[in-house]
Amino acid sequence: MAPWLRGIARLIQWPAERMERRLFVVFLFLIILPIGALGYFSAQRYTNSIEKNTVTYMSQVSDKMISKLDDYMEDMKKISIIPSYVDQIKDGLKMSNRFYESRSMQDGEGADNAEEGILPNEELILLKIRAQVESSIYFMNNIKSGTNTVYLFDRYGHSYYVLKNESVRSDLNTVYDTWQAAAHKAGGTPVLLSTQEVSGVASSKRYVFTVVREIITTSYETIGMIAVDANIGVIENIVKDLDQATHGTTLIVDDAGRVIFDSEKKYLAQNLSRSDLLRQASGTEGSFHARVDGVPVLTIYKQSPNTGWKVLTTIPEKQLMQDAYRNRNFTLLTSVAIIVFALLISLVLTVALTRPLRSLVRIMREVQNGNMDVMFQVKRRDEIGLVGSAFNRMVARVKALIEDVYMAGQRKQEAELEALQNQINPHFIYNTLEAIRMTAVIHDDTEVSEMAQLLGKLLRYGIGTGSETVPLAREFEHLEMYVTLLNFRYGNKFSLSLPEEPVDLQMPVMKLLFQPIVENAVYHGLDETKPGMKIVISYRTEGPDHVFEVRDDGAGMSPEALAKLRSRLSETAPSSGNGGIGLRNVHERLKLLFGEAYGIGIESELGEGTAVSVRFPLQREKGDGSNG
Numbered sequence: 001m002a003p004w005l006r007g008i009a010r011l012i013q014w015p016a017e018r019m020e021r022r023l024f025v026v027f028l029f030l031i032i033l034p035i036g037a038l039g040y041f042s043a044q045r046y047t048n049s050i051e052k053n054t055v056t057y058m059s060q061v062s063d064k065m066i067s068k069l070d071d072y073m074e075d076m077k078k079i080s081i082i083p084s085y086v087d088q089i090k091d092g093l094k095m096s097n098r099f100y101e102s103r104s105m106q107d108g109e110g111a112d113n114a115e116e117g118i119l120p121n122e123e124l125i126l127l128k129i130r131a132q133v134e135s136s137i138y139f140m141n142n143i144k145s146g147t148n149t150v151y152l153f154d155r156y157g158h159s160y161y162v163l164k165n166e167s168v169r170s171d172l173n174t175v176y177d178t179w180q181a182a183a184h185k186a187g188g189t190p191v192l193l194s195t196q197e198v199s200g201v202a203s204s205k206r207y208v209f210t211v212v213r214e215i216i217t218t219s220y221e222t223i224g225m226i227a228v229d230a231n232i233g234v235i236e237n238i239v240k241d242l243d244q245a246t247h248g249t250t251l252i253v254d255d256a257g258r259v260i261f262d263s264e265k266k267y268l269a270q271n272l273s274r275s276d277l278l279r280q281a282s283g284t285e286g287s288f289h290a291r292v293d294g295v296p297v298l299t300i301y302k303q304s305p306n307t308g309w310k311v312l313t314t315i316p317e318k319q320l321m322q323d324a325y326r327n328r329n330f331t332l333l334t335s336v337a338i339i340v341f342a343l344l345i346s347l348v349l350t351v352a353l354t355r356p357l358r359s360l361v362r363i364m365r366e367v368q369n370g371n372m373d374v375m376f377q378v379k380r381r382d383e384i385g386l387v388g389s390a391f392n393r394m395v396a397r398v399k400a401l402i403e404d405v406y407m408a409g410q411r412k413q414e415a416e417l418e419a420l421q422n423q424i425n426p427h428f429i430y431n432t433l434e435a436i437r438m439t440a441v442i443h444d445d446t447e448v449s450e451m452a453q454l455l456g457k458l459l460r461y462g463i464g465t466g467s468e469t470v471p472l473a474r475e476f477e478h479l480e481m482y483v484t485l486l487n488f489r490y491g492n493k494f495s496l497s498l499p500e501e502p503v504d505l506q507m508p509v510m511k512l513l514f515q516p517i518v519e520n521a522v523y524h525g526l527d528e529t530k531p532g533m534k535i536v537i538s539y540r541t542e543g544p545d546h547v548f549e550v551r552d553d554g555a556g557m558s559p560e561a562l563a564k565l566r567s568r569l570s571e572t573a574p575s576s577g578n579g580g581i582g583l584r585n586v587h588e589r590l591k592l593l594f595g596e597a598y599g600i601g602i603e604s605e606l607g608e609g610t611a612v613s614v615r616f617p618l619q620r621e622k623g624d625g626s627n628g
Contacts, residue, residue: 027346039335043328062302077190080213092133093224096154133160151227169198194258248315255308473505493532499539516582525554548614557604
């Protein structure tokens with residue numbers, strides 16, 4: 001088991017004698033852990049959901065933004081191809097090329113310097129050329145919003161343009177060679193150049209990006225070049241709504257890492273190819289977490305398949321997770337409120353559960369100390385009420401058992417006293433009977449002699465000390481001697497029939513089991529109108545019990561007499577009457593030996609006789625069969 005699990009188990013078990021504390025600890029873990037875990041995972045899931053939705057949303061917005069930028073760049077590229085199809089522009093550039101070419105041949109200098117020393121008649125030609133070329137630039141300057149200036153160059157680098165809001169750049173001579181090399185390398189296809197910082201005629205700085213292209217006629221003759229400048233305000237108009245919505249910044253770089261647009265205007269026209277931000281933005285699209293100027297941000301990037309430009313949108317995590325933090329705080333406060341409320345409820349439940357248990361424990365301790373006159377007050381029929389009711393019944397049963405044991409002890413004590421009284425001077429009785437027998441022998445009275453001998457044996461069997469059980473054969477022998485003695489007195493009126501095989505004659509039975517029953521039948525059931533009485537003893541087994549039945553054909557009993565006799569058998573204390581004393585003695589001794597379920601039963605019908613059944617268990621501790 002893990003150490004933390006063992007610690008929780010020890011905490012739940014301490015202190016063992018205070019159940020309410022253990023229940024409270026259990027409730028504590030059952031409440032705090034699930035609600036705490038639920039709050040944590042809910043906030044985490046909500047945070048991840050916000051980030052995922054933000055990335056998805058920004059990817060879609062970036063797609064639209066890139067699509068707008070691609071459309072704008074495509075329009076600028078379309079503007080750059082217009083001179084190849086406008087005859088006025090082509091004718092004007094051809095005239096410019098011929099003019100400067102002829103000047104160069106006349107002066108023997110390069111065409112770049114042919115403009116120096118122009119004669120008055122040549123100025124008219126140049127004005128005509130400029131008017132023809134620049135007349136077509138007006139409409140190209142206004143084809144696309146955001147376009148600053150369209151520049152046309154002849155083959156020798158002489159520029160033609162029309163002022164638009166005084167936005168003509170002052171570094172044409174400096175950038176021409178770069179433009180011309182890029183356009184020549186592209187071979188008539190448009191080339192998109194990244195953002196540059198330029199100065200206008202009023203020396204105001206601005207940032208533009210440029211599309212350059214060679215002007216090629218239908219006969220594949222290169223007659224010049226066109227350059228179209230566009231202000232980055234075009235891009236700013238596209239991304240400003242996005243930055244306002246996300247409270248973040250947008251960075252657009254070309255495939256070489258040069259910054260085309262930066263909404264913070266911090267990195268415009270700089271090369272950031274070695275920055276950590278661009279190194280993490282590998283691939284065509286994705287997102288990652290980074291730190292910009294020490295601030296944690298989420299960066300979503302996407303690359304245009306047309307221009308190769310990569311748009312990076314950085315959103316401060318504080319702004320991104322603002323709703324998540326509010327949701328987390330709300331969840332935390334709600335969880336704390338629920339936990340406090342649940343703990344209060346659990347405390348009330350714990351007290352409600354343990355208070356009746358403590359009361360029951362207190363009553364149990366009183367019973368343990370011997371006070372049986374207590375009772376648990378059952379107020380509700382719940383499990384505790386059922387336990388209390390069972391406890392009350394148990395106490396009542398214990399009290400009854402104690403009383404039964406006390407009465408049994410009393411009866412046993414009385415029986416022992418009676419037995420002691422009956423054993424006073426038994427040898428005197430034996431010697432007296434022996435003297436009577438000898439006198440009868442001397443006088444040749446064999447009947448009196450035999451009766452005295454039988455009575456002596458009966459007394460020795462009944463009064464003699466020893467085991468409480470004897471073999472069945474010995475009990476039957478005693479019973480036969482008793483019936484023989486009765487026949488001496490009543491002139492052979494009684495016949496005794498014992499059970500035949502397969503009864504086990506060695507089975508242990510209680511001493512003097514049958515003699516009191518037969519005696520009761522003789523003295524209370526003898527019918528003078530009949531010549532005699534048959535006494536039949538039968539045997540059977542019923543389940544786990546031995547059952548002997550002693551049946552006579554005597555006078556029997558009326559229902560009232562039978563009910564009275566049965567009532568005497570069930571009485572706790574012996575009655576003052578003499579009727580049924582022998583039967584009750586047998587019944588009580590059987591119950592004392594084998595339990596309340598055993599004893600004798602009586603069935604009788606007036607004029608038909610009486611049947612007494614004797615029941616005791618099959619399995620019992622065998623006596624030694626001795627009589628002492």
